Amino acid sequence: MTRIEEFGWKGEVEPGLGRIVSAHGDYYHLVCNEQPSGEILARKKKSVFSYRKRVERQTSAAFVSSTRADENADLSTPITGDFVRFRYNSQGESLITEILPRFSHFERKDPTAKRKSQTLAVNFDTLFIMMSLNENFSTARIKRYLTLAEDMGGGEPVVVVTKVDLRQEGDEEFFEELRETVGDKARILEISSLTSEGMDTVMEYVKPGRTLAFIGSSGVGKSTLLNTLAGEEWAATQEIQEWSGKGRHTTTSRELVMLPSGAMVIDTPGIREIGMLGEQDEIRAKGTSSHRWRK
Ligand SMILES: Nc1nc2c(ncn2[C@@H]2O[C@H](COP(=O)(O)OP(=O)(O)O)[C@@H](O)[C@H]2O)c(=O)[nH]1
Ligand SMILES: [Mg+2]
Known part of the structure; x- marks a missing residue:
């Protein structure tokens, strides 16, 4: 080959x-x-x-x-x-x-239609729509992503709830709401890069020659999952680059990384908002008052 x-x-x-x-x-x-x-x-x-x-x-x-x-x-x-x-x-x-x-393409649309849409990821087999189980949790946002995913051509959307090690009592209600929103449009994975929970389900998509694209707000754990999949050696080089002041560790641009397994990941920079009209009104943010994740 x-x-x-x-x-x-x-x-x-x-x-x-x-x-x-x-x-x-x-x-x-x-x-x-x-x-x-x-x-x-x-x-x-x-x-x-x-x-x-x-x-x-x-x-x-x-x-x-x-x-x-x-x-x-x-x-x-x-x-x-x-x-x-x-x-x-x-x-x-x-x-x-x-x-x-492009055999698949995910676009962020400008709700005011003043600008052209912005292409966030292309030529992926699987689109990981990522959201973390803390203050970032919003079923409204997932709904918007899934609507945009309807126009992506090829590729399969998968909703990935990250940081499930932060699970608290009462969270089942949020998962219930999420399952209702997602319906049969996508599979939902529940993962933690910290404890490796759900990593076996991630590996089902990590196959030679296949491309995964990670999208989701800044801070949901995209780069951490990439580090986990790419292995310690790769993560170490990233840290050295951060050290040298190039700031590559915090993703500032899209990057396609070949994993040791032969699969590829496109990590995208954090998206503040993805063209969600009235997002602020719709969001049902989870635990905004108690910031549970501490480093
Ligand atoms: N508790 C917990 N924290 C995580 C997990 N994954 C990532 N984080 C933390 O979340 C923060 C943002 O992660 P990062 O991968 O940079 O997010 P990105 O902006 O989506 O690339 C970092 O402080 C990570 O250590 C996880 O599975 N559990
Ligand atoms: Mg990142």
Whole structure:
């Protein structure tokens, strides 16, 4: 199996195919079959993308009110998880020339529709919609995520309740409400990275060549779960980077991480709000007055 296939590519293998594992301004870190290292830094080809942007600008006014989320998505910007075509240059700058069709994509919509929707994750087999069992608990938010997930194309949504080691008396009521909200739209996992509770259910999705995307508010435990899955060695490098002041430990951008098991995780930065109209009114926050988790 070639490297690009190990990273989830299911189509025909040709030269110049890559998958974006991280983005750094105008530059993209790609994994690919091109040797010697099987990874390159590529820039997006300005002319192609700026042309597309121009066309979009000209047409957007006419169709913006009637488009669906995927049509409205920003296809001019490659993001982590994208499969792309690139023009290889062994001596100098390689250029991304095309974003290949996404088999799944999760968009955050702007409720006011003033801006285009924002693409949070692409090309995942499983979408972990994560929420922690503390002050972050909101069935209204989960409902909103699941509505957005209806437009994601492929991929399976899974609701993951994290930090269940913080379970308290009376929490069953919240789980009952959650089960009612979710219905048969998704499976619900209850996990703790601290005690490893429910980790066997997580492992059902951690399979070679498969991509998991983690979404959810900041602080729900996405990076901690990734650290747990990636193993101590990887977590240690992250801490060193934090030490060196680069602050990578607190996820500031999307990153695709290859796990020792051959599965991949796309960790997304925390989402403050995901385009939830009237979220503040709807939220039934759990235990806002008593902050139970202490480090
Ligand atoms: N009690 C408890 N705390 C957790 C668990 N997972 C993560 N945390 C804590 O929650 C905080 C936020 O975690 P982090 O992974 O950075 O969240 P992210 O913003 O979603 O990536 C950290 O202080 C973690 O130690 C868990 O399973 N149980
Ligand atoms: Mg994080």
